[in-house]
Amino acid sequence: MRRLSSGTHDQLISPVLIAGCIIILVSFAVRASFGLFQLPIALEFAWPRESFSLAIAIQNLAWGIGQPIFGAFAERYGDRKAILAGGAFYVTGLLLSAYAITPGQHQMLEILVGFGIAGTGFGVILAVVGRATSDKHRSMALGIATAAGSAGQIVGPPVANLLLGEMPWQSVFMAFAGFILLSMAALALMRVPKQDKPTGSDEPMGVVIKRAVRDPSFLFIFIGFFSCGYQLAFITAHFPAFITEMCGPITPDSLLYVLGVTSASGLGAISIALIGLFNIGGTLLAGWLGNKYSRKYLLASVYLLRTLVSAAFIMTPITPETVVLFSVAMGSLWLATVPLTSGLVAHIYGLKYMGTLYGLVFFSHQLGGFLGVWLGGALYDLYHNYTLVWWVGVGVGALSALIHLPVKEYPWSQRGKVAIAT
Numbered sequence: 001m002r003r004l005s006s007g008t009h010d011q012l013i014s015p016v017l018i019a020g021c022i023i024i025l026v027s028f029a030v031r032a033s034f035g036l037f038q039l040p041i042a043l044e045f046a047w048p049r050e051s052f053s054l055a056i057a058i059q060n061l062a063w064g065i066g067q068p069i070f071g072a073f074a075e076r077y078g079d080r081k082a083i084l085a086g087g088a089f090y091v092t093g094l095l096l097s098a099y100a101i102t103p104g105q106h107q108m109l110e111i112l113v114g115f116g117i118a119g120t121g122f123g124v125i126l127a128v129v130g131r132a133t134s135d136k137h138r139s140m141a142l143g144i145a146t147a148a149g150s151a152g153q154i155v156g157p158p159v160a161n162l163l164l165g166e167m168p169w170q171s172v173f174m175a176f177a178g179f180i181l182l183s184m185a186a187l188a189l190m191r192v193p194k195q196d197k198p199t200g201s202d203e204p205m206g207v208v209i210k211r212a213v214r215d216p217s218f219l220f221i222f223i224g225f226f227s228c229g230y231q232l233a234f235i236t237a238h239f240p241a242f243i244t245e246m247c248g249p250i251t252p253d254s255l256l257y258v259l260g261v262t263s264a265s266g267l268g269a270i271s272i273a274l275i276g277l278f279n280i281g282g283t284l285l286a287g288w289l290g291n292k293y294s295r296k297y298l299l300a301s302v303y304l305l306r307t308l309v310s311a312a313f314i315m316t317p318i319t320p321e322t323v324v325l326f327s328v329a330m331g332s333l334w335l336a337t338v339p340l341t342s343g344l345v346a347h348i349y350g351l352k353y354m355g356t357l358y359g360l361v362f363f364s365h366q367l368g369g370f371l372g373v374w375l376g377g378a379l380y381d382l383y384h385n386y387t388l389v390w391w392v393g394v395g396v397g398a399l400s401a402l403i404h405l406p407v408k409e410y411p412w413s414q415r416g417k418v419a420i421a422t
Helices: 015-031 034-045 049-077 079-097 103-120 122-131 138-166 169-189 205-213 216-246 264-290 295-314 320-333 337-349 354-383 387-403
Strands: none
Touching: 015 079, 015 103, 015 122, 015 138, 015 169, 034 049, 034 138, 034 169, 034 216, 034 264, 049 079, 049 103, 049 122, 049 216, 049 354, 079 103, 079 122, 079 169, 103 122, 103 169, 122 138, 122 337, 122 354, 138 169, 138 264, 138 337, 205 216, 205 354, 216 264, 216 295, 216 337, 216 354, 216 387, 264 295, 264 320, 264 337, 295 320, 295 337, 295 387, 337 354, 354 387
């Protein structure tokens, strides 16, 4: 077994994993709550649905652009500096958004928020967790860190819904900025020792990236992650409003009513939390399976199941019961793609530049996220429903299920040296 340097032990739970989970939990708790601001902001300023939808879409795009930048920054200057910079962007964007009064202001400030998510989200955190964990535990550790994002999704929307009932949306943005600032204290635990032996190519970053982007398998993974971003961002941004407007009534004799969910808006917040709750189990299972079975076939299976669940939901009447069933099913598949995709990138291309390479793949995810959120608002304003944009998500999900099948799932080093200039 390859020995790790002093300070990195052959164990699953480590201070680095704990710190990463804290930071990503808070980051994703805030990120997952933006859909709940759709109606309050639109109603206060009498904006069309597209205005704030575009702001969230820009947030997703900025997150995607920022991911490889923060990954490269972390690999050159240190993980903690990159995460701290991300936290600073996040806090600044949230505080300034509390004072924004035009669509353009919100849209521009979401660039800062998106960069904040990039610096405190999956790209940097998964890379540092991957480097700090032994080969034996890496896939499971990536699954746990990803599941922490799901835990944030459980906490964030209900807290946002509660705060929005007690204070203006502007004050909620300020409170969220405080939460992000507090999470930065976890950086004291994040000390990653260097490994005795490099876990990837000794070549410069530019050479490795150039080689990777010419590899068809990398392109397949890049394209396949697009639908994940489309589906997740669309649902996060629009599902609460979709349920509020389209769902049948919650009757007094139903279990939801007895549990205190008495309105469609409350069900919208709970549905996002349910997705996060069931995603914890789904993500941990994906991380465990990724250590035992082919990641590309697992990814194809996840995308196929998502496609079937989404198609079944939109083809049936929207009732509180079907909303709950959809949330449970989709939640079980929600972020299962992340430990599998990041693990696949690490397995094929090595750990040395994992943050940058995964960041490039993640950019495709966020392109999908931008399209899903923006189209959701634009097509809603045009047709007054979400049906068409939902079916587009079904189609891209089916494409992702197919495009992972030809991926060559073995380390790049086993393919022999490949000339760069051809």
